Amino acid sequence: MKNFIVILVGCTFLFLFIASPASAQSEAKALVDRECAKCHNTKRIYSANKDAAAWEKTVDRMIKKGAAIRPEEKDAVIKYLGTLNK
Numbered sequence: 001m002k003n004f005i006v007i008l009v010g011c012t013f014l015f016l017f018i019a020s021p022a023s024a025q026s027e028a029k030a031l032v033d034r035e036c037a038k039c040h041n042t043k044r045i046y047s048a049n050k051d052a053a054a055w056e057k058t059v060d061r062m063i064k065k066g067a068a069i070r071p072e073e074k075d076a077v078i079k080y081l082g083t084l085n086k
């Protein structure tokens with residue numbers, strides 16, 4: 001019985017460990033698909049070939065234009081965009 005609980009707890013942590021970065025990514029994707037498509041379509045985003053540093057500049061510029069990305073969401077969005085086109 002004890003072993004079973006140990007395994008169960010271990011699996012739960014393993015699952016959380018595997019699932020959390022993936023869900024941060026999909027949240028960032030949902031945000032990009034929703035907020036960044038308000039002024040132009042996302043083709044412009046998904047066809048761009050930028051690294052994270054270039055995306056940071058672009059995202060800052062878009063925020064100045066009015067993109068509704070909150071400061072605490074910005075890092076996840078930039079990280080997600082940086083993984084595109086690789």
Ligand code: HEC
Binds near residue numbers: 035045048065067
């Ligand atoms: C308030 C309107 C608006 C929103 C919201 C917006 N954009 Fe833009 N975006 C523009 C305009 C206008 C241009 C063209 C002028 C320019 O490039 O500055 C543009 C151009 C771009 C370009 C092409 C130019 C370049 O630098 O490569 C990319 C890529 C881009 N946007 C990405 C994004 C992303 C990512 C988001 C979400 C974080 C976003 N945009 C949200 C208005 C917006």
